[in-house]
Amino acid sequence: MKPRLLPEQVAARAALELKDGDYVNLGVGIPNLCASHLPAGIQVAFHAEHGVLGYGPLLPESEWGRADFDYVDAGLRFFRPRPGMAFCDMGQSFDMIRGRHLDATILGAVEVSGAGDLANWTFGVPESGGIGGSMDLAVGAKRVIIAMEHVTKQGKPKIVRHCKYPLTAKACVDLIVSDLAVIEVGADGLLLKEVAPGWTAEEVQALTEPRLVLDSNLKEIQV
């Protein structure tokens, strides 16, 4: 099988979408890796749902013994405090999200539809999943970027005509960065902008349910 991008490479490509000074919320999984793969020279303030803005890098395992439980991110991972970091209550934290103050959110996905619908909080059984802040983020962030594997473990497309799984939000996704492609969700459908090294547009289309429109300037993802 042809090589696909590694999770870290998907994260690095998604992180290229961020600009200096952006306020950003990262979802669990590949999105979280974006924090360690920011483009050089860029400072981004990360937002955590329970009310932390501008936290520092995550602590390596070797430092957990000296960590502080009040300094954890949304996934309960320890971070280092950073000058300029601010705490607020959870009501205000979500005002920032719904009030369109966050420049971007990078989220994982179970499925994304051709219309940009997102399903990412459960594999079908509501009581087994967790909405968390995903519905608020998908509706409120200025830009919703999805970072994910292009297909399921069984090889089935995750970019589908219609989502089968319970939705997080309708028509919310702006850009999909997968381990095979970069796809923009536009009014006219899905625009294939970049493909992974060694992959052709036809091969990516074969693993994508909705029809892809090829960008006139189709490029290879720089890794």
Next chain:
Amino acid sequence: MKTRICTTFEEAIEDFPDGASLMVFCWGVSGTPQNLLQALRNKGTQDLTLITHNVMPAFVGKTVLWDVVTPFMMADQVKKLITAWPGMSYLGMESPMERRIREGKTALELVSHGILAERIRAGGAGIGGFYSPVGIGTLVEQGKEKRLLDDGREYLLEKPLTADFGFIRAHRADKLGNLVYRGGGRGCNPVMATACRTVVAEVDEIVEVGELDPDAIITPGIYVDRLVRVPEAGLGSARNRKELLARFQAQGKKS
């Protein structure tokens, strides 16, 4: 009403009846009123309506800290659950709460984190409800009034939430019940403190009136009915946190 300082957690919740509603924040060890939750668990209070953000145990990395008391341990006491995160599928297991929901023993109302916080704020602020675009086209819109507002977007009517009891975890209090928080432990605690008929706060330290910087007070004492100081080796105390972390000191050296 004057804030009462209680000497034990049992005393602070002695009038908590079966069937009451409870709001409690939980973000792992941080911001979680573990001692009050443990007292309620020991009391065996039944048929709770539990309003909480996440029903999950505390963990560090992939290690679950089973000795940290969170709403996760209260499953068999809960009749109705209002939460954004009932499940454990992300850890590849079925939680006791999920099982109860599946068996019909606990009713589940799913709500996103942000809408939960805002409904609680509305409850505490005397707001009769609000329209929000979150959840349009998803299963949380079931049973809610949908309305097209002037900006051309669809919104859902969200109703306020209040509770009989609120358990709050703060860092420091003065004897009037003014509260100061620490780091991410603030979370939803200040919002919940406004929306419950009886608010009980557990804190690391209770100081004299005048010792807290008035500019730094997040929850004014008007909201707080009862205070209990966490004992020196109590759950979530500085010593207890150090002991929890000591497990990872050894792990850090190994790796």
